[in-house]
Amino acid sequence: MAQEVRVRFAPSPTGYFHLGGARTALYNWLFARHNGGKFILRIEDTDRTRYHPDAVPFLLESLRWLGCMWDEGPEVGGSCGPYYQSDRIALYQQYAEQLIAEGKAYRCYCSSERLAALREQQHAQGVKPGYDRHCRHLTRQQIADYEAAGVAPVVRLAIPLEGETAFEDRLRGRIVVNNSELDDLVLLKSDGFPTYHLGVVVDDHLMGVTHILRGDEWLASAPKHQLLYDAFGWQMPEHVHLPTILDPSGKGKLSKRRQRGPGQEDQLTFIHEFRQAGYLPEAMVNFLALVGWSYDSETEFFTRDKLIRYFDLDRVSKSPSAFSYDKLQHMNAVYIRNLGDNDLTNRLLPILRAAGFKADFGRVLAFAPLIKERLRLLGDAVDMLRFALVDSLEYPTEDLVPRKLDAATAREILARTRTVLAALPSFQHAVTEAALRELADGMGLKLRDALGSTRVAITGAAVSPPLFESMEILGRECVLARLDEAIARLG
């Protein structure tokens, strides 16, 4: 039987969890589920200067929200822990020692000043930048001197001076680089922490990772990793470098930071922001899956189960793709439309309450079918339902007078509307609609024109959910009161 598939998502806690990370996590998760394997979460917190304390909580929360539960990792544990690299320091040091002992790595005592000067000089001379291997062949005496001076060394991998290194990328095929292009990369920093390169190789091996799906910014360092695997005598897992996600114009990389040009709307990039804005996790997952992967020429909507069933590395794209907020919104709107009324209401309530409304379930539920097909984001409901959740409306009085009418006419319409509605035997929308149609006819007005003032009077806006249904839910008392208020304002 084939080896169990084990994949991992290994973010660095340096900032909030963003789109690119989410896509990578999702692909790993889908791949694991598709193959009945394990999805491991590992925190690569080896950079103490860039560490951000909020990062991990936001990450875990977002992953859970997206439904990408990890089988091993923080909070759930597992047999290959610990899952924070900062808790595995001794391990990396031990492996670094081993390579030194075998002559495959060496201690480097060069100061960062010297390295900076070296780079500057190389730049000025127009030669290829890189470490000059100053410490690769130090004498016993030189080493003793450095040690005596208390210089804290780094550990560097001794890259073969000649030959080439090749590895296989699942998507791009065989990639070969000349070893002369490769630097003696740092494995262990002078503070004793591993660099990404050492940490990732040691952990992926120790954790039994079989496939590495990661962003293609790593493609260039894969040959170095191959050399590291070779140095340890380990087999390198299969690599899949996922294409970059570009900004909506398709011209630049999607910034992790807020990118906002003149006249441009805010572009969300952090997962918790999408959640706050009212995106559904199922829409998010569906859409994210399609950024760099496709099933066929037409299918775009997939349930989670279908995604798991269909996800296939062979259909992952090689080229970068722009992130289309328009399309995400469209997809979100479709998902919202397909929600049951109860479900939608439950998702709306926390948002409405957060916006300051004392929204009760029954009222929101009643409006759910009315607003469902008008929402693109759950958050749209805040403005859409304001009139239904608030005691008194706020709107400029002049809004009561539609463009083609004058104030006196508007007032007359409102007054007659009030009279008609007050006299009706029932307030069901079919009844009120019939009555107001008749009224409009009698006044020689089109319904749409006759309703203009009334809509503003009842909802405070010229655009609203269907008026008659809304009035039925609000109830006669509320409707008449609002009409009175409007009439008074025009009087």
Add this chain to the structure above:
RNA sequence: GCCGCAUUCGUCUAGCGGCCUAGGACACCGCCCUCUCAAGGCGGAGAUCGGGGGUUCGAAUCCCCCAUGCGGUACCA
């Protein structure tokens, strides 16, 4: 600079030698429906497949060169 990767409508994509006068989706435009706004229906515009050479009876699909974009070139991941 050097190394690597990528290149089909504005955007996401289908396409893996003939089914392509290149299909679908978002966005856009028009019409219909309509109490506003949506939703929905119908239709439209939009890609000489980055450019140039080959290979082949035949290329978006295979090969080479160029251009452009992106990534890497850290004691950051």
